[in-house]
Amino acid sequence: MYYIFIDESGDLGTKKSSSNYFVMAGIKVDEHKKLDRIISKTRNPTRKNTLSNEIKGNNLPKYIKIKILKRLENIDYEVFIIVLKK
16 A cells, blocks of 8 residues: 655745745655654754654754654655646
């Protein structure tokens, strides 16, 4: 069985203050526990007291992003990205 984790960025609005793009990205893995382990081992030290397993990439230090990518080398995964220009 495959597991797909999906996240989005941007908004669907058409107001002047809305973003120009809406982006959806997903990662497909065979075993979600391997990806869960990568996420739980790679925490942002500035957000130690969070209950969420979500990692926010926009304020994540570069060294943690690199650590995540290096750990992803050890599992099979596929990435899907959809970019909509509004």
